Amino acid sequence: MTDTNDMIEQSPPGLMSKIIRFAAMIALGLVFVYALGFLVGVSAAALDNGRLTLKTVGLLLGCLAVLGLSGYGFYRLWPRRDREEPVSPKVERTRWSLIAALGLGMAIGVALTIPMLSGESGGVFSNDPIPATTALSIVIAYAVLTPIGSYFWHRNADEFEREASGRGALLGMYAYSVVAPSWWLLERADLVPEQDPMIVFLLVMTVWGVVWQIRRSD
Amino acid sequence: MNNRLKVLRAMNDWSQAELAAQLDVSRQAVNAIETGKHDPSLPLAFRIARLFNMPIEEIFDDGHE
Numbered sequence: 435m436t437d438t439n440d441m442i443e444q445s446p447p448g449l450m451s452k453i454i455r456f457a458a459m460i461a462l463g464l465v466f467v468y469a470l471g472f473l474v475g476v477s478a479a480a481l482d483n484g485r486l487t488l489k490t491v492g493l494l495l496g497c498l499a500v501l502g503l504s505g506y507g508f509y510r511l512w513p514r515r516d517r518e519e520p521v522s523p524k525v526e527r528t529r530w531s532l533i534a535a536l537g538l539g540m541a542i543g544v545a546l547t548i549p550m551l552s553g554e555s556g557g558v559f560s561n562d563p564i565p566a567t568t569a570l571s572i573v574i575a576y577a578v579l580t581p582i583g584s585y586f587w588h589r590n591a592d593e594f595e596r597e598a599s600g601r602g603a604l605l606g607m608y609a610y611s612v613v614a615p616s617w618w619l620l621e622r623a624d625l626v627p628e629q630d631p632m633i634v635f636l637l638v639m640t641v642w643g644v645v646w647q648i649r650r651s652d
Numbered sequence: 653m654n655n656r657l658k659v660l661r662a663m664n665d666w667s668q669a670e671l672a673a674q675l676d677v678s679r680q681a682v683n684a685i686e687t688g689k690h691d692p693s694l695p696l697a698f699r700i701a702r703l704f705n706m707p708i709e710e711i712f713d714d715g716h717e
Contacts, residue, residue, distance in 0.1 A: 519669030594681035
């Protein structure tokens with residue numbers, strides 16, 4: 435049972451505000467991952483050196499501040515209504531599998547930030563060489579955990595959630611079918627730089643994720 | 653497809669989340685069905701009909717006589 439106010443439907447937010455909200459959440463998530471990776475890297479370097487300088491303390495405090503602000507911003511942007519409502523065990527399991535996927539993505543982001551701090555890599559999404567142990571660890575974790583997580587999610591997601599994800603995946607596939615050959619042709623004509631698989635990957639995943647979230651939101 | 657889900661839910665004084673929990677779907681799924689954004693599958697339509705103890709055609713209307 436619920437009170438009358440709970441029964442009144444609020445007018446749904448417009449498409450533009452949804453896009454801005456999701457874009458802000460993605461940006462804050464990336465800032466959080468970078469800050470976490472920076473914090474881990476600076477801490478590891480300080481432990482290696484065996485001394486804590488004023489500069490290191492300042493960097494660590496700065497990282498913690500950025501982590502706190504980006505984490506709080508992400509928390510505020512997360513749909514609040516979801517946290518207070520009753521959910522079935524199946525829906526709860528779906529949410530946990532998404533949280534686990536987010537955690538895996540963050541762990542990979544942090545792992546890729548660490549070589550950047552030692553000057554071995556230009557950034558999380560750069561094509562610079564990284565240590566073989568880092569690459570192998572990430573590939574093993576990603577290639578093993580992603581199919582398990584996906585299977586778990588598909589077993590528990592309801593039909594509307596699967597439909598929203600499927601529509602996002604289809605549009606992501608369309609985006610890929612346009613971007614990959616177009617870039618390849620333009621590259622052959624020497625009009626654009628060499629095709630970067632990570633840019634294409636991120637573009638497809640962004641289209642998938644944004645369409646999925648917009649479709650499933652009110 | 654038109655449906656009376658919102659009216660039936662209000663008659664039972666349930667929120668979208670409360671109805672969703674009983675149907676084992678997310679609140680977003682209930683909202684999508686109520687607003688016509690998503691047509692439920694036959695198994696879900698049967699679950700809805702059983703919950704309200706009504707025939708499917710009294711809840712969902714495809715516009716044909």
